[in-house]
Amino acid sequence: MKRRSFWSWLWIAIGALYFILPLYSTFDFSxxxxxxxxxxxxxxxxxxxxxxxxTIEFSLVIxxxxxxxxxxxxxxxxxxxRLRLPKLRVMVEFISMLPFVVPAIVLVFGLIRVFSxxxxxxxxxxxxxYVLLVAGYVVLALPFVFRSVDTGLAAIDVQSLTEAAQSxxxxxxxxxxxxxxxxxxxxxxxxxxxxxxxxxxxYTIASFLVGIKGFGxxxxxxxxxxxxESSSLAIISFLLTWAFMGMIQLFNRGKADTSALxxxx
Amino acid sequence: MPHKKLYYLISxxxxxxxxxxxxxxxxxxxxxxxAADPMAALIAAAKAEGTLTTIAxxxxxxNYGEAIEAFKAKYGLxxxxxxxxGGSADEIEAIKANKDNKGPQAPDVIDVGYGFGPQLIxxxxxxxYKVATWDSIPADSKDPNGYWYGDYYxxxxxxxxxxxxxxxxxxxxxxxxxxxxxxxxxxxxxxASAQAQMSVYAAALYNxxxxxxVQPGLDFFKKINDAGNFVPVIAKQSTVxxxxxxxxxxxxxxxxxxxxxxxxxxxxxxxxxxxGTIAGIYIQAISAYAPHPNAAKLWMEFLYSDEGQNLWLKGxxxxxRYADMQASGTLNADYATKLPTFNGPVAFxxxxxINNSKTVIADNWMTAVGADVK
Amino acid sequence: xxSKPTFFRDNKRDAHNARPSSSGWRNWIVVVPFFLFxxxxxxxxxxxxxxxxxxDNDNRFTLMNFVGLLDPSILSAYWVTIRISLTxxxxxxxxxxxxxxxxxxxxxxxPIRTTLxxxxxxxxxxxxxxxxxxxxATLGRTGLVTLLLKSVLGVNLYDQGFNLYGFWGLTLTxxxxxxxxxxxxxxxxLDGLKKEWREASENLGASHGMYxxxxxxxxxxxxxxGSMILLxxxxxxxxxxxxxxxxGFINLVTIVIGSQIKGDILYNPGLGYALAIGMVAVMTVMxxxxxxxxxRSERWLRQ
Numbered sequence: 048m049k050r051r052s053f054w055s056w057l058w059i060a061i062g063a064l065y066f067i068l069p070l071y072s073t074f075d076f077s078x079x080x081x082x083x084x085x086x087x088x089x090x091x092x093x094x095x096x097x098x099x100x101x102t103i104e105f106s107l108v109i110x111x112x113x114x115x116x117x118x119x120x121x122x123x124x125x126x127x128x129r130l131r132l133p134k135l136r137v138m139v140e141f142i143s144m145l146p147f148v149v150p151a152i153v154l155v156f157g158l159i160r161v162f163s164x165x166x167x168x169x170x171x172x173x174x175x176x177y178v179l180l181v182a183g184y185v186v187l188a189l190p191f192v193f194r195s196v197d198t199g200l201a202a203i204d205v206q207s208l209t210e211a212a213q214s215x216x217x218x219x220x221x222x223x224x225x226x227x228x229x230x231x232x233x234x235x236x237x238x239x240x241x242x243x244x245x246x247x248x249x250y251t252i253a254s255f256l257v258g259i260k261g262f263g264x265x266x267x268x269x270x271x272x273x274x275x276e277s278s279s280l281a282i283i284s285f286l287l288t289w290a291f292m293g294m295i296q297l298f299n300r301g302k303a304d305t306s307a308l309x310x311x312x
Numbered sequence: 313m314p315h316k317k318l319y320y321l322i323s324x325x326x327x328x329x330x331x332x333x334x335x336x337x338x339x340x341x342x343x344x345x346x347a348a349d350p351m352a353a354l355i356a357a358a359k360a361e362g363t364l365t366t367i368a369x370x371x372x373x374x375n376y377g378e379a380i381e382a383f384k385a386k387y388g389l390x391x392x393x394x395x396x397x398g399g400s401a402d403e404i405e406a407i408k409a410n411k412d413n414k415g416p417q418a419p420d421v422i423d424v425g426y427g428f429g430p431q432l433i434x435x436x437x438x439x440x441y442k443v444a445t446w447d448s449i450p451a452d453s454k455d456p457n458g459y460w461y462g463d464y465y466x467x468x469x470x471x472x473x474x475x476x477x478x479x480x481x482x483x484x485x486x487x488x489x490x491x492x493x494x495x496x497x498x499x500x501x502x503x504a505s506a507q508a509q510m511s512v513y514a515a516a517l518y519n520x521x522x523x524x525x526v527q528p529g530l531d532f533f534k535k536i537n538d539a540g541n542f543v544p545v546i547a548k549q550s551t552v553x554x555x556x557x558x559x560x561x562x563x564x565x566x567x568x569x570x571x572x573x574x575x576x577x578x579x580x581x582x583x584x585x586x587x588g589t590i591a592g593i594y595i596q597a598i599s600a601y602a603p604h605p606n607a608a609k610l611w612m613e614f615l616y617s618d619e620g621q622n623l624w625l626k627g628x629x630x631x632x633r634y635a636d637m638q639a640s641g642t643l644n645a646d647y648a649t650k651l652p653t654f655n656g657p658v659a660f661x662x663x664x665x666i667n668n669s670k671t672v673i674a675d676n677w678m679t680a681v682g683a684d685v686k
Numbered sequence: 687x688x689s690k691p692t693f694f695r696d697n698k699r700d701a702h703n704a705r706p707s708s709s710g711w712r713n714w715i716v717v718v719p720f721f722l723f724x725x726x727x728x729x730x731x732x733x734x735x736x737x738x739x740x741x742d743n744d745n746r747f748t749l750m751n752f753v754g755l756l757d758p759s760i761l762s763a764y765w766v767t768i769r770i771s772l773t774x775x776x777x778x779x780x781x782x783x784x785x786x787x788x789x790x791x792x793x794x795x796x797p798i799r800t801t802l803x804x805x806x807x808x809x810x811x812x813x814x815x816x817x818x819x820x821x822x823a824t825l826g827r828t829g830l831v832t833l834l835l836k837s838v839l840g841v842n843l844y845d846q847g848f849n850l851y852g853f854w855g856l857t858l859t860x861x862x863x864x865x866x867x868x869x870x871x872x873x874x875x876l877d878g879l880k881k882e883w884r885e886a887s888e889n890l891g892a893s894h895g896m897y898x899x900x901x902x903x904x905x906x907x908x909x910x911x912g913s914m915i916l917l918x919x920x921x922x923x924x925x926x927x928x929x930x931x932x933x934g935f936i937n938l939v940t941i942v943i944g945s946q947i948k949g950d951i952l953y954n955p956g957l958g959y960a961l962a963i964g965m966v967a968v969m970t971v972m973x974x975x976x977x978x979x980x981x982r983s984e985r986w987l988r989q
Contacts, residue, residue, distance in 0.1 A: 055792030058784040059802070062865065066809060069820035069862065072830040076554060076823050082577040124720040131713055139717075141973060142724045147919035148965040149732050150943055152402075156409035157731025163413030170415030182727045189728075191810075194871050194916045198909045202878020233877055237870040240807025248811055250926075254395040255406060256417055258365075267397045270815060272372035272573045274550040281816040285808055292804040325725060326733065400950045425950055476828075494827050494844070501934030504945035543827075544851045544935040550819055555828045674945075678759065678937065 070285065077278035089279035098265055099280075103247070103287065106262035109177065110246035113184040114239045117192045120185065122235070125196045126227050129205050143193035146186050151251035158183055159255070176256055183252045184245065191241040199234025240292050247288055351444070354613065355387060357606035363390045364607040367406055367419040368398030372569045374464055375627025382623060383614050389607055392416045400424035400506065407437045407599045419599055420608040425506045426593040427666040429460045438597040441609055443616040448636035453593060463615065464629035465593040466563035467584065467658055468514045471570060473558035475578035481559060483586040484518055484532070493540050497547035497557035499566075503674045506592070511561040512677075513669045514590035517659050526669040530680035537681050553578055563592060564652065565628035588657030593632075618642040625651065739959035751960035760942065760961070764968060767939045770853065771921040774860040779914040781861070782868025790876040791884075791902075803873065806866030813863050814926035821859045821931065825850045851932050859931060860924065864917050871916060875909035907983035915976040919969060939965055 080088040093099050128136050146154075158179055162169040169175035208230065212222045228235065253261030259268060266284065270277040358364075364383075371377025380391050394417065395402055403422040410418035424432070432438045433455065440458035453462030472480045477495065481487055487496055500508035516522070516529025536542045545551065547560040549570045555578070564582060571580040596615065598608045614620045621631035625647040637643040661669070742748045754760065789799035812820075824831050827844055835841045849855055879902055887897045903910075925940035934941050939961055946958030 052793065055788035055794050058781070058788045058792075059794065059798065062781065062785045062802075065865070066805070066862070068831060069817070069824045072823035073816070073820045075830060076550075080577070120720055120723055124717050127716040132717065135717065137977065139720070141970070142728065144915070144919050144969060144973060145724075145728055145732075145966070147923040148962065148969045149728070150923070150925070150940065150947075150962060152405075152944075152947060153735045153959070153962060154728075154731055156405060157733075157735045158727065159409045159413060159417055160411075160734050161730045163410065163415060163417070165412075170413050170417055172415075176415060176417070182723075185723070186727050190916060190919060191867070191871070194912060195874065198871055198912060199874035201909055202875050231874075234874040237803070237807070237873065240804065241810060241867075241870060244808050244811035248814075250397070250814070254397070255409075258392050258394040258416075259396060264396055266816075268371060270548070270550075271370045271396070272549055272569060274553045274574065277550060277816075278819070281820070285812065288808045288811075289804055292807045296800060296804055325729065399948055401948045405947065405955070498933070501929070501941075501945065503934060504941075504948070504950065506950035509950070544933040545818075545822065546930050546933045548815075551822060554823060554826075556822050556826045670950075678935075 070282070073278050074282050077275055077282055080275035080279075087279075089275035090283065092273075092276055093269075093280050093283055098259075102260060102262040102265040103284075105257075105260055106247045106253070107291070109180055109184065109261075110243045112181045113188060113246050114242045116181060117185050117188050117242055118196075118235055118238060121189070121192045121196050121238075122228065122231065123223055125193060125200055126205065126223065129200055130209060140193070140197075143189050146189050151187070151249075152255075154183060154186060155252045155255045158252075180252065180256050183256070184242070184249065187249065187252070188238075188242040188245050191245070192238040195234045195238040195241065196231060199231045199237075203230045236295065239295050243291060243295070244288055248284065351613065354606060354610055358387060358389060358604070358610040361389075361604040361607045363392060363416070364604055364611055365392040365394060365416055365418060365420045366611075367394040367403050367422060368396065368400075369393060369423065370396050372566075372573065373627070374565055374624045374629040375569075378626070379615070379620060379623045382619070383611060386614070387610060389610075394419060399504070400428050404428070404432070404435075404437065407601065408435075411601050413601075414603040418601060418603050420602040420604050421611055422597050422599065423463060423594055424597070425666075426462070426595055427506075427663055427670065429455060429595055429663055432597055433459050437600050439600045439602070439605070441598050441612060443612050445616045445633060445636075448633045449616075450632065450635070453595075453632055460595045460597040461616075462593045462632045463596045464624045464631050465591045465660075466565045466629055467591050467654060468510055468561060468589045469564040469567050470583040470585065471552060471560050471562055471567035472581045472583060473552050473555055473578050474581045476555035476558035480581050480583060482583060484515060485587075487536055487541060487559070488539050489541075490539065492559060494543055495557065496536060496541045496559045497543040497545055497551070499547045499560055499562045501546070502677045507562055509670055509673050510590055510592050512673050513661070513666075514561075514585075514588075514659075516669075517590060518585065518587040518657075523659060523661055523665050524668070526672045527676070530673065530676050534680050542681070549573065552580070568628040568652070582652065584652070584654040584656060586656055588659065589654070590659045590661065593660075622647060736959050736963055738956055739963055741956050743954060743956065748956070751954075751956045752963075754957050755960055755964050759937070760939075763937045763939045763942050764964065766853075766937060767922060768968065770857060770860065770936070770938070771918045773857050774864045774921045775914045775917040777857070778861050778864025778917050779868050779910065782865040782913075782917075783872055783910065785865065786869045786872045786876055790873060791879060802869065806869045808866075810863050810866040810870060813924065815930045817859060817862055817927050818930035821850060821855070821862075825855070825858075851935070853936060856928055856932055856936055859927060860921055864921065867917055867920060868913055871913045872906075872909060875906055879905065904983065908980050911976055911980050911983065915972065918972060922965070922969065 077089050078085040078087065080086055080092075124139065128139055159170065161167070162175075162179055163171075167175075169179050205227075208226055209222060212226045217226065248263055248266070249261075250263035250267055254264045254267070257264075259265055262284070266277070266280055269280050366380070369376040369380070371380075380393070383389070384391055394406065398406075400422075403419060403424055406417075406419050407422065422438075438459050440455075442458040443461070446454075446458070446461075449461055455461065470481060474480060477492070479491065481489070481492065486492075498508040498511055499505070502508040502512050512529040512533060513526055514529070515532045516526045519528050519532040521528030533542070543557055545557060547557040547562075551557040552560055552570065553574055564584070567580070567582040571582060574580055596612060598605065598612065602608045615624075616633065618637060621633050621637060622642075622644040624631045625634075625644060628651060630651070631637070634643065638648075739751050740747055740749070742750060785802065788794055789802050821829075823829055825843070825848075826832065829850075832843050835843055850858075883901055883905075884897055887901055892900070923940060925938070925944060928936055928938050929941055929944065934945070943958045943961045943965075946954050946961065
């Protein structure tokens with residue numbers, strides 16, 4: 048038991064060191080906005096910038112919608128594939144990997160070309176544009192969400208759970224939402240994290256669809272000629288995104304711990 | 313067998329999507345060249361449109377930030393700013409992708425490199441317009457039919473972090489000195505960035521090459537790399553300030569704007585290489601598919617008015633109407649004095665020369681310099 | 687067959703024995719939204735642009751763009767991209783797995799697990815210019831760690847041959863988002879390792895190492911492979927970090943595509959889109975390899 052603990056601590060320590068150093072270097076640089084002294088001036092300037100608040104709010108809202116759509120789209124599909132249509136697995140997995148090989152710039156121009164004209168006319172209204180934006184982000188997040196959910200499904204016994212629920216008289220809606228979803232809590236959480244981070248910092252799709260209204264383009268604008276602010280902004284966005292994930296994680300508390308189902312360590 | 317049906321279905325879907333996208337309806341062609349409207353009518357028409365969409369305009373590039381704000385304040389229009397980090401090709405692709413789109417993603421106006429002029433016309437993606445001050449734009453900087461027109465130019469210079477490099481290089485040959493080991497970088501990839509490509513072109517001109525002989529520029533950079541002075545990273549204001557790439561090459565207006573932004577933390581010095589350097593012109597154009605053509609025209613009128621040109625001057629760019637405004641005394645004296653003077657040779661390559669040099673540099677950069685960079 | 691322990695479900699047999707499937711079309715309705723979404727928002731947009739791979743700069747039909755893929759510089763671009771993706775997939779997968787293992791099976795305190803998971807969420811997307819700068823600020827010539835090593839240990843990294851702006855420097859940088867990605871994706875599988883299995887193997891006299899080698903890893907292998915292919919894809923499609931850090935000198939396919947489609951100089955979008963189609967082809971091959979490996983690892987799970 049003790050020996051295992053030592054190795055576990057070691058890996059975490061190595062990992063922590065690796066992650067903390069680059070972040071610390073950025074942080075250190077961001078404190079040097081004034082020559083010779085350490086100051087939070089670069090942070091003040093960001094917090095005082097109204098565009099910072101408006102863009103991060105905008106991207107956050109888009110991120111939330113992306114998470115919801117992704118999960119609703121992927122979980123039932125991944126579940127059904129495992130349960131009833133295993134032959135489709137190859138196809139679905141391949142589709143889920145496609146976003147990696149389609150460059151973001153190809154995707155955004157493609158989306159504009161296809162959906163700006165007949166019969167969709169999505170870009171003629173702000174609402175339509177935001178729909179397109181969310182769709183683009185669902186595509187970008189798809190590989191991560193699918194892999195997370197699929198790994199989560201592999202770890203639970205889909206067949207038995209479904210059979211048990213069916214023999215208790217549950218209909219499909221109940222099965223998916225009241226049996227499968229709760230058992231995938233960790234996987235769904237991972238997907239939500241990955242999607243949130245993907246959307247908030249994303250540049251290419253945002254920059255061509257909504258321009259500097261998005262947080263990614265805002266970061267790029269700052270990065271162009273405000274050296275210390277761009278470092279402080281990197282740290283701020285890192286911490287803020289981390290805080291949002293902490294909040295999502297809070298939703299997880301108070302409910303049955305998944306380890307009880309998977310077996311306590 | 314389920315597999316077979318599935319594959320037929322997939323093939324059908326792929327073919328279907330190809331057909332759908334190929335058969336998309338084309339937008340109607342835009343109106344014929346407009347004669348210069350009386351300003352009042354133009355302003356009214358622009359206000360009716362209510363908004364302008366720009367693309368790839370960093371706020372610190374020639375002081376575009378202030379120009380956009382001044383335009384918004386003066387005429388009450390809103391401005392959609394797309395893709396602030398984009399390059400010329402991004403702007404052109406964006407016009408093409410938004411052909412059928414009347415929404416806020418379609419750029420109305422573009423600002424691209426001089427060499428792109430002929431391509432804009434050949435691909436039919438811009439509409440002609442002649443601003444009120446058309447005649448004061450030098451003839452070699454505009455298309456005679458009004459499809460594109462030069463807006464400003466800059467001169468290639470060294471941007472040096474003086475705190476990290478007290479002994480500031482003054483000329484091309486200095487870049488080879490051993491004291492600058494691992495300190496020199498470009499601000500882009502010469503195969504993708506016009507600014508970096510022009511750096512190589514400039515090197516060619518004063519290190520044994522000429523306007524039509526660019527190879528010596530590549531050889532010169534190979535020498536810098538062999539000396540161990542070249543860092544293969546994309547230099548930005550932050551890497552200069554950090555001291556990681558304390559010597560870089562970029563347009564003087566960007567270097568001067570960096571100097572202002574950093575305000576002595578660290579000290580930046582902008583140096584024009586003594587033997588000579590190169591100038592880069594940029595051009596404006598209105599998209600042929602602009603959803604807000606009147607707002608676009610008004611924006612052009614604004615940029616080419618004395619007020620607009622002076623705002624560019626404030627951003628350390630040489631506005632295209634410089635000579636004319638100097639003669640008529642409308643040039644802002646304060647801004648003019650802040651613009652550094654350089655009395656050495658400044659080359660102004662033609663469009664063909666630029667495009668030829670692009671090809672040579674792009675094709676040979678990796679073999680000339682990249683080979684040793686693992 | 688019957689002598690095999692029945693810990694593990696035989697999926698194929700049970701799928702057959704499960705409630706008889708409802709009539710054909712109703713079976714498919716659940717997956718329709720996904721396929722419709724994929725058709726509308728992945729297939730249509732990509733095809734509409736990738737068609738340009740068949741056109742040259744004068745808009746005439748051509749196959750020359752695909753012939754252009756055989757250029758040695760382009761083939762080497764694919765090769766170096768595959769190399770870096772494989773390296774970061776395996777390396778990232780390894781340490782990511784170990785860290786995830788530490789906080790799940792390794793029994794570290796719960797707050798550490800929560801911190802690691804949320805941090806991984808953020809870090810998995812910390813890429814591009816900010817990441818490149820963070821590593822420049824750490825391991826560049828004037829980087830914090832470089833200077834520290836020089837002053838404290840008297841070791842000059844760069845004299846020793848280290849170079850952040852090369853293949854290994856880029857690999858090191860990529861790990862920053864590969865480790866967390868692995869952690870996030872493999873944790874649900876690690877959670878699925880039942881405690882009873884470890885207890886049973888201990889009761890049978892197996893050491894922890896044997897448990898790992900003979901029980902845990904084989905069970906996890908399909909998920910590990912799946913996660914690694916994800917890491918491969920993630921690295922394969924990455925662009926901004928490499929461009930910022932190595933100035934285009936590490937000639938990745940994404941950088942070449944970028945210079946053809948977005949660059950100010952080369953501008954041959956037909957070739958750029960052909961390159962993108964080439965990426966789809968490479969990805970397909972990698973997925974085929976992955977499937978082969980995964981079937982082998984899953985083989986003992988079925989009869």
